[in-house]
Amino acid sequence: MMLLLRFKEGQPMNILLAVDGSENSKRAAEKALEFANQFPVKITVISVLTEFIPSILELSKKKYYENLVESHKKHNEDILDRYKNFFKENNIEVEVLSRFGPAVEEICKETEKNQYSFLIIGSRGLSNVKRTVMGSVSYNVVQCVAIPVMVVK
Numbered sequence: 001m002m003l004l005l006r007f008k009e010g011q012p013m014n015i016l017l018a019v020d021g022s023e024n025s026k027r028a029a030e031k032a033l034e035f036a037n038q039f040p041v042k043i044t045v046i047s048v049l050t051e052f053i054p055s056i057l058e059l060s061k062k063k064y065y066e067n068l069v070e071s072h073k074k075h076n077e078d079i080l081d082r083y084k085n086f087f088k089e090n091n092i093e094v095e096v097l098s099r100f101g102p103a104v105e106e107i108c109k110e111t112e113k114n115q116y117s118f119l120i121i122g123s124r125g126l127s128n129v130k131r132t133v134m135g136s137v138s139y140n141v142v143q144c145v146a147i148p149v150m151v152v153k
Contacts, residue, residue, distance in 0.1 A: 012040040013117040017094075018107050018141070019047050021079040024122030028152040029083055032120050036092045043094045045083045046110055048103040049076040103137045108144040118148040 017032045019025040035041050049072055080096040087094045099106040111119060123138045142149050 012042045014115060015041050015043045016107075016111060016114075016116040016119045017043055017045045017083070018103075018119060018121040018137075019045055019079060019083055020103075020122070020137070021047075021075075021082070022122055022124065024124060024152060026122075028120045028122040028150075029086055031150065031152050033087065033090055033092065036087075036090070041092075043087065043092065044097060044114075044116070045080060045087075045094050046097040046099060046107060047076050047079045047083075048099045048101065048106045049073060050101075050103050104140040104144060107137075107141050111145045111147055116147055118150060119145060120150045120152060123151045123153050 013035065015032055015035060017028060019029065029045075032041075032043055036043060076098055080098060084094060084096050097110065099110070107119070107121075119141070121138045121141055124136055138151050142151065
């Protein structure tokens with residue numbers, strides 16, 4: 001596979017790596033590491049805590065709902081720590097971002113807000129039928145961002 005990217009000589013490529021803790025996200029991180037070992041890069045890792053709609057039962061038990069939200073936040077922090085440590089073990093400094101909201105929207109907003117050279121994201125391997133019916137984060141992110149995207153299986 002050949003990926004041609006333009007970047008200013010002397011300046012690092014600015015890579016946004018979107019992760020969710022899946023196996024495909026791990027492979028996407030490995031691909032980002034390959035770039036880091038070949039080129040000067042700055043890697044930013046983003047993980048989005050997706051909004052969820054609690055049931056009436058959950059809302060009726062406020063403490064239960066608060067614990068559920070905290071549990072999700074902790075899980076997201078654990079994901080980011082895992083990737084931070086992965087890159088640290090390979091002597092690569094990364095910045096980590098935790099966002100809350102719809103994953104596609106948050107990733108797209110981040111690419112608009114900062115000047116990234118490209119985005120690396122894992123694919124969940126959804127078939128075309130599933131993608132059409134229910135969509136996927138990687139598929140929809142590819143549609144909304146204005147920068148090159150590498151989807152890793």
